[in-house]
Amino acid sequence: MRFAKAATAAIVLVGAALFAVATWLDAPLLRIASKPIQVLGLALWAVTPPFRGRYQALVATGLVCGAIGDLLLELSQRTFLAGLLAFLVGHVAYAGAFLQDSRRLAPTLALAAFAPGAAVMCLLWRAGHLGDLTVPVAVYMFVICTMLWRALSRLTALSAPRSSAYSGALGAAVFLVSDAILAIDLFVARVPHSETAILATYWCGQFGIALSAQSPRRTVSSGQGPEEIPRLRRRV
16 A cells, blocks of 8 residues: 555656656647646545545546646647536536535535635626636636535534545635636736646645545444534534
C-alpha cells in the first residue's frame, strides 16, 4: 500500500513538473499531454487500498472528470463547453460523495456556499461579456456552489472523520476560488499572474477532496447512522 501511494504521488509530481516545463517552453502539445496527469494521479491515489466504498469511488470519479475537463479546456476554445460539462459532472460526483455522510439542508451553510457564487455571477453579469455562455456558466456556478454546500454540511456529520470532513470542505472551497479567478480573468478583466493562481488553487482544491477519500471511515454506533453533531445542529 505504501508503494502504491508513493507511486501515485510520483505521478502527480512528474505531471506537475512536465506541465511547468511545457508552460515555460511554450510547448502546446506537451501542455495538453501533461495537464491531466496530476489529477489522474490523484484519482489513482484516492482509490489505493483499503477501499472504503461509495465515497471513495465517487471522489475518484470526480477526479477523472476533472482530468477530462483539463484536457478539453487545454485543447482549444471550441472545446470549452465540453470541458465545462466534464467539470460539472465531476462536481455532481463530489456532491454525491459528500451526501453519503450528511443530507441535512443546513440553510446557514447553504448561504455561506452560495453567496460567493452569486457575487461572482453578478460581477460577470455586470461586465456583460458572457454572451451565449451566460446560462452554461450560471448552471456550472450553481453546481459547484451546491458541491461546496454539501462539503460544508458534512462537517456536522458524526459519520465523517474530522480529517476527511475538513480536507473535503477546504478542497471544495479552494476549488470555488480557482474557478472564480478563472471566470473573472476570462470575462471581466485580466488578473495578474492568473494562470499561476488558478492552477495553484485548482490543484490544492483537488488534492483536498482526494485527501478526504483517504481518511479512515468513522464507525457510528447502531441507531445513529450519518447523523449530525447535535451541538452544531442548533447553529446551522
